[in-house]
Amino acid sequence: MSWISTLAPWQWAIFAVVPIGIILLYFLKLRREPIEIPSTYLWSRTVEDLHVNSLFQRIRNNLLLLLQLLAVLLAALALLRPGQQGETSGLGRKVFLLDASASMMTEDVEQENRFAMAKLMIREQIDQMEDQDTAMLITFSDRAEVLQSFTSDRGRLRAALDRAQVTNRPTDIIGALEAADGLANPRRSSEAGDVNDIQVADPLPADLLIFSDGGFRDVADFNVGNLVPTYLKIGSDSPRNVGITAFSADRNVERPGDAQAFATVVNFGKDAETFNVSLYVDGQWRDAEAVTLEPDEEGSLTFALSDQGEAATLEARLESDDGDQGFSDDFSIDNFAYAGLRPLRTVSVLVITQGNRPLELGLTTESAAKICVADFQPPSYMESPEYTARATAGLDDLIIYDRCQPKTLPLTNTFFVAALPNADWSWASEPGQTILVDIDRTHPMMQYLELFSLLIFEGRSVTGPVGTRELVGADNGTVLALAPRDGYQDLVLGFAIVTNSDDGIPQTNTNWFAERSWPVFLLNVLRHLAGAADATNAASFLPGDTVRLRVESQIGEVQIARGSGTAETIPTGQSGTVEFVDSEMPGNYRVMADEKLVDLFAINLFSRMESQINPRSEFEIGYEKIETSGTMETRYEFWRWLLLLLLVVLALEWWLYNKRIA
Incomplete structure (x- = not known):
């Protein structure tokens, strides 16, 4: 038998006054007016009421007082919530992991949805906690949120549970596991094997109760340590979707x-x-x-x-x-x-070259001219104030540097032909004949290209910064590579299309310009590096994602609204960048500037x-199989029977009182 008090100490002090008050009421003397009567024979029963001076006599003969005190005693016992715990783990610490992802909105349970069912199950667990028990509440979707850290205050846990909201986001349980693991499995103060290493805190084992439908990936690289996981499956076995x-x-x-x-x-x-x-x-x-x-x-x-x-x-x-x-x-x-x-819209491309007829022809074909406006300038243009303004403001969607290099990289995407962007790049081989051996056909810029028949008289392989992706490989290394740079991308080609002889006469370095793949490659560059493809279909993001857009740099602020809803004004950043974080609701979003539509994006x-809303019966955490539990730790309480007995006592007291009065 165990007890769970439902009243605070000061409330129990007030409650203790009740039985004392009942007893005192029986000994309060009534003010009686003296009345002269000729005889006491007819008033014998009235005279008997004056004989109330004996305390023990009064208790001995009054059944109503005993029933009223019994009723108070039963009420006190009911407020103590007597009960018996079943299937208890004995740890006394619980971590409630509540799945708040989109699949928990499935309406295949008795409650409103799976999320409401999970909250009801957690509330029952909170109600059954004993005074010495502690618990914490963590919700998770694609990110985890600790709604309540460890506490024994059931009221705070209930309030935190009331604040929990289901989301439209996908599921990732790893963040929630790491939050629980941080308390149950405290780490050491330094590296393993250090003789001076000390434990920063004692391990605190806890029951890990996962309320979910299992709609997440198995977690391989995780050690449960002192956590004792239990999976409470939410949802029916035959949902329809x-x-x-x-x-x-x-x-x-x-x-x-x-x-x-x-x-x-x-x-x-x-x-x-x-x-x-x-x-x-x-x-x-x-x-x-x-x-x-x-x-x-x-x-x-x-x-x-x-x-x-x-x-x-x-x-x-x-x-x-x-x-x-x-x-x-x-x-x-x-x-x-x-x-x-x-x-x-069309994209703006600036080409810095001392002369490249194949490049000029490729950017002015009928297909390319429909999606771009190309501006050809000599290398000396990079010394002009006009170029500096264009490069620092990011006015162009793409700048192509043919056999030349700027002092400072522009705030836009770039394409370097037979040149390196900056010191982060280096040549990885000496100039020489180059034979292509590999193409990354998964990248959109490499689609529809056949390059193995190309002749390259002189080329060099390149090495880029961290994150560089090889698009074309040759016998001497990477000859076409793409690397990220602070929100932009740099494309580097390790061989020239045309070169100049010692007397300045242009001459070809490859037969690529005569192949059908040359204009196709340039069109791919325009669409996927300059952004012409982005100018056709609107981007789609997941609920909760940070949406990053780029508008014209001269636009100071934009208004973003879902459908015809209320617009949110967002200032644009450097080079016209926009970040939108209120992306919880699926739908089409319109980006406006001065009542003009400048962009669109969707949330799906x-x-x-x-x-796939069919709930899983098991999953793995750290290569440990976690199967669904058919039962939860349950407390069998008796206070309801005490309340029923209390009602019987009150009914009996009321019947006796009315009978005596009659």
């Missing part, structure tokens, strides 16, 4: 008036589903396609859009095939997806792990 896992739109660069929208839909349930996928453009219905998917089947759809020259917001919706607007399943957030077509869940 069809979700849109991908949705995008792309404009045809050669025919800007035409565009296409692409959607991928997956049936994550255990039964076949029939539904419609409808496309809305700027809020207006445009097209729909009926789809039937078997369990675990995936379907792809393409919608053609014509006369779509202006910017547009697109939305894909799952709708019922019986004509109703909505499609009902247990997880609704992935029934909608968003994309957009950005305003048409697009997580197969979240859309």
Whole structure:
């Protein structure tokens, strides 16, 4: 038998006055008015009421007083919450990990959703804590939040639980595990093996109660140490869900008036589903396609859009095939997806060269001219104030340095041909004939390229800073590399397209300019390094992501709003950079400046792990298999029976009192 007090000490002091007051009421003397009567024979019972001077006689003969004191005693016992603990671990410390990711909004449980069910289960655990027990509460989605550190105050734990909110974000449990591990497994003050090393704190074992549907990846590199994990699975075993896992739109660069929208839909349930996928453009219905998917089947759809020259917001919706607007399943957030077509614009490219006819022809083809404006200048232009202003303000989307190098790198993306950007780069080989041996076809700038037939008379391999990616490899090392630089990218080619003889006559160094891959490569550079591709389809981000955009540098501030909602004003940073953090809600977001649309972006869940809402029965933490627990630590309480007995006593007291009065 154990007890859990529900009152504070000062409240118990007030409660202790109640039985004393009941006893005193029985001995309060009534003020009686003296009345002369001719005889006491008829007033014998009244006279008996005056014989109340004996304390023990009064207690001995008054059943009502005993019943009232018994009622007070039962109330006190009920407030002490007597009970018996079952399946207790004996650790006395609990860490509640509450999954607050998007999948916890699944409506396949008795409560409002899985998150509400998990909160109810945690509240029951808090209510059953004993006075010496301590607990903490951590919520996690793609990041962890400690809502309440270790405390024995059940009121603070309940208040923290009330503050917990479900999110639209994907799941990552590692942050929550590290937060719990920091207390249960304190680290040492220095390196292992040091004889002077001391333990900074004693280990504090704790029960780790994970309330989740298991919609996260296994955690391999983690040691539970003094944590004793228990997985409380939330959700039914046969949920129903069809979700849109991908949705995008792309404009045809050669025919800007035409565009296409692409959607991928997956049936994550255990039964076949029939539904419609409808496309809305700027809020207006445009097209729909009926789809039937078997369990675990995936379907792809393409919608053609014509006369779509202006910017547009697109939305894909799952709708019922019986004509109703909505499609009902247990997880609704992935029934909608968003994309957009950005305003048409061309990119600005500055070319610094002493003469490169193949480069000039490649940047002025019909396809390239539709998406870029190229400005060719000699190397001496880098000494002019105009160049300095353009480079420091980042006015150009791309600067190409052909066989030359600036003193300071510009605040924009660059492409160096047979030159190095700065001291972070170096030549890794001596000049010589170069044979290409490898191409990174996964990078978009390398798409549709066949380069193994190229002849390169003189080339050198390059080495870049940390994070450099090899795009083309040769027999002497990397000859085409891409590296990040403070938000920008530098592309370096290790061989020249044309060179100059000793007498200044241009001569070719490769046959690349005569191959079909040359204009294709330059077009890829314009689209993916200068940003021409970004000028067509709007970027998509996950809920909760920090959205980073780039607008024209002369714009001082922008207004960003979801749909037709209230706009948030954000000042632009250096070179027109914009950071937006209020990205919790999925939808299309419009970026405005002076009532003009300057950009679009979308927020989508697009997580197969979240859309796969069938709860897992087990997962691994640190190569330890954690299986779902059928039961939780349960306390069997008896205070409800005491309250029922109290009601019986009060009813008996009321009956006797009325009988005596009668």
